Amino acid sequence: MKKEEKYTTIHYQNYLELDKLLSIQNNRSAALGENAHDETLFIIMHQVYELWFKQIMTELDSVCALFREERVDEDNMNTVLLRLKRISTIIDLMIEQIKVMETMTPLDFLDFRDYLFPASGFQSMQFRMIESTLGLREGDRMTYHGKSYKIAFTEPQQARLEDIENNGSLFELVERWLERTPFLQLEGFDFLSEYRQSVHHMIERERKNIQESEYLTDRMKEIRLKMLGDSNSYFKHVLSREEHERLIAEGQNRLSYDATIAALLINLYRDKPILNIPFNLLTELTNIDELLTTWRYRHAQMVMRMIGNKIGTGGSSGHDYLAATAEKHKIFKDLHNISSLLISRSELPQLPEDVAKKLGFYFSTGRA
Numbered sequence: 567m568k569k570e571e572k573y574t575t576i577h578y579q580n581y582l583e584l585d586k587l588l589s590i591q592n593n594r595s596a597a598l599g600e601n602a603h604d605e606t607l608f609i610i611m612h613q614v615y616e617l618w619f620k621q622i623m624t625e626l627d628s629v630c631a632l633f634r635e636e637r638v639d640e641d642n643m644n645t646v647l648l649r650l651k652r653i654s655t656i657i658d659l660m661i662e663q664i665k666v667m668e669t670m671t672p673l674d675f676l677d678f679r680d681y682l683f684p685a686s687g688f689q690s691m692q693f694r695m696i697e698s699t700l701g702l703r704e705g706d707r708m709t710y711h712g713k714s715y716k717i718a719f720t721e722p723q724q725a726r727l728e729d730i731e732n733n734g735s736l737f738e739l740v741e742r743w744l745e746r747t748p749f750l751q752l753e754g755f756d757f758l759s760e761y762r763q764s765v766h767h768m769i770e771r772e773r774k775n776i777q778e779s780e781y782l783t784d785r786m787k788e789i790r791l792k793m794l795g796d797s798n799s800y801f802k803h804v805l806s807r808e809e810h811e812r813l814i815a816e817g818q819n820r821l822s823y824d825a826t827i828a829a830l831l832i833n834l835y836r837d838k839p840i841l842n843i844p845f846n847l848l849t850e851l852t853n854i855d856e857l858l859t860t861w862r863y864r865h866a867q868m869v870m871r872m873i874g875n876k877i878g879t880g881g882s883s884g885h886d887y888l889a890a891t892a893e894k895h896k897i898f899k900d901l902h903n904i905s906s907l908l909i910s911r912s913e914l915p916q917l918p919e920d921v922a923k924k925l926g927f928y929f930s931t932g933r934a
């Protein structure tokens with residue numbers, strides 16, 4: 567059917583189904599007791615968040631679908647980047663919106679809090695879908711009185727969450743994409759051995775600076791040399807595949823060895839045109855993780871202000887539980903940790919001319 571044939575006019579009110587949308591802010595306090603003025607705000611705030619969650623899921627699902635394609639070309643990568651940026655911008659706004667919730671005073675909240683019981687953000691299916699699609703695994707979550715977070719949901723919802731967990735999260739898709747990057751197999755350039763040498767030079771230079779310093783006492787030199795020894799062994803650990811795999815088995819690392827090395831290379835040579843988009847993409851993932859953590863802290867702070875140390879309507883310890891999720895529920899920690907492996911531009915191994923030339927263009931198009 568042609569576009570003109572399908573075309574009909576529509577009124578704003580109908581297009582947005584406003585009659586429906588504006589008829590679902592129903593205060594339970596009004597239905598069950600005396601209307602509490604601030605309950606409308608409380609309902610609207612949650613509904614607005616759920617709408618933003620829906621938009622985030624729309625973006626995440628499309629990004630995952632693009633990553634699932636056999637060949638993730640640069641056109642797709644640009645789309646992925648734009649959509650991830652949209653997600654960060656939404657979470658930024660979600661953090662700001664907490665201020666609106668905080669215009670309600672704790673005493674006004676108490677006017678209707680009892681009517682909510684046992685409803686809680688704990689039962690937000692979309693929030694759990696976002697976490698799991700990004701890559702938060704069941705085993706990495708806080709437990710709920712020793713039980714799975716899933717007990718807050720119906721059986722079909724639990725099955726849906728399991729499906730998301732088993733079907734490749736964004737973390738796993740990005741990991742696979744990093745492992746497939748062609749950047750590591752550049753003829754005539756063994757990135758890892760060049761990088762190892764640079765790290766060695768950097769550490770030796772720092773050792774010399776400490777030993778020759780006129781301003782450090784012998785005791786201070788001793789302490790600093792010990793710290794330098796620790797960072798030397800840190801680099802050695804990270805650069806060894808066996809050691810890296812041991813840390814993964816112990817749960818200290820998550821990102822595979824090959825993916826970590828690819829992410830390191832992308833970060834170090836991010837000024838090369840071919841690596842711009844991959845670098846921005848990794849940065850955007852760390853942004854999302856950081857913003858989500860900030861939202862968790864802000865939400866926990868707001869909860870402290872509203873209910874102090876009372877338990878939540880969902881039955882958790884309230885503030886303490888929420889503050890703990892901010893630390894524990896980080897997803898892209900391994901990408902943040904790449905910063906500990908960076909060396910300064912002046913120490914960076916020089917790329918052979920032909921390799922530098924190759925990194926100036928996009929691999930998949932073969933453009934010259």
Ligand code: HEM
Binds near residue numbers: 611872879884885891
């Ligand atoms: C007066 C305002 C609020 C209070 C006092 C409050 C309180 C709490 C508490 C105590 C929990 C822990 C679970 C429990 O035991 O219930 C929780 C979880 C949660 N809340 Fe809120 N909340 C408020 C507003 C909001 C808003 C506006 C949202 C937006 C959707 C929200 C989303 C969530 C989510 C997603 C969780 C689950 C967090 C997790 O388990 O990681 N909350 N809330």
